[in-house]
Amino acid sequence: MKVARFEFSLFGINTYVVYDPVSKECAIVDPGMSSQQERDAIVRFIERNDLKVTHLINTHLHVDHAAGDHFIISRYGVKPEAHREDGILGERMRQQAIMFGLDDCFDGVEISHYLDEGDEIKIGEGTLKVIHVPGHSPGSIVLYDQKDGFMIAGDVLFQGSIGRTDLPGGSHKDLVEGIKNKLMPLPDSTVVLPGHGPETTIGEEKRSNPFLR
Ligand SMILES: [Zn+2]
Numbered sequence: 001m002k003v004a005r006f007e008f009s010l011f012g013i014n015t016y017v018v019y020d021p022v023s024k025e026c027a028i029v030d031p032g033m034s035s036q037q038e039r040d041a042i043v044r045f046i047e048r049n050d051l052k053v054t055h056l057i058n059t060h061l062h063v064d065h066a067a068g069d070h071f072i073i074s075r076y077g078v079k080p081e082a083h084r085e086d087g088i089l090g091e092r093m094r095q096q097a098i099m100f101g102l103d104d105c106f107d108g109v110e111i112s113h114y115l116d117e118g119d120e121i122k123i124g125e126g127t128l129k130v131i132h133v134p135g136h137s138p139g140s141i142v143l144y145d146q147k148d149g150f151m152i153a154g155d156v157l158f159q160g161s162i163g164r165t166d167l168p169g170g171s172h173k174d175l176v177e178g179i180k181n182k183l184m185p186l187p188d189s190t191v192v193l194p195g196h197g198p199e200t201t202i203g204e205e206k207r208s209n210p211f212l213r
């Protein structure tokens, strides 16, 4: 599968469109657009590549990663898929927005389809496997494409860093253990596409990430 990255203004969130170039099916992961201009950027990309949106996936339900959920739902008729453990965060979008000093104009997001460890999401001929790595939020998931060697990591793993664990439901111990036990065993060449900042690889993080020593 192929991946397109969009960096949007709300905390520099990376929104990804994962698509199968043959069937043209695609998933929108973590729609973080919060302005008309940012919504247009996604729509133009979908139209230019003649894609059919079949999935809306949230790696977790922090407000920056779900700010565009309602737009994607109404525009493409898909429903949010996420881990059950983040359901409460979805309900509390407005409170989260206030906590982060944003306008309180974010409606709650209700998860329509629960994703869990080991689930496989089909996008045309491609597959994203769900890996549950709690600690940044209780329901944080990583989406792994084994065939094409990449993962969308949400706020679990970044270049040279890991997700913050001081937010409600966070656990530093769970996060570090989850990364070490579930992500580090994957091939070194696996490309990590994080929720913020530049991409990296499992090999690079194994060698140099100070949080995983
Ligand atoms: Zn987050």
Ligand SMILES: [Zn+2]
Pocket: 011, 013, 062, 064, 065, 155, 195, 196
């Ligand atoms: Zn984030």
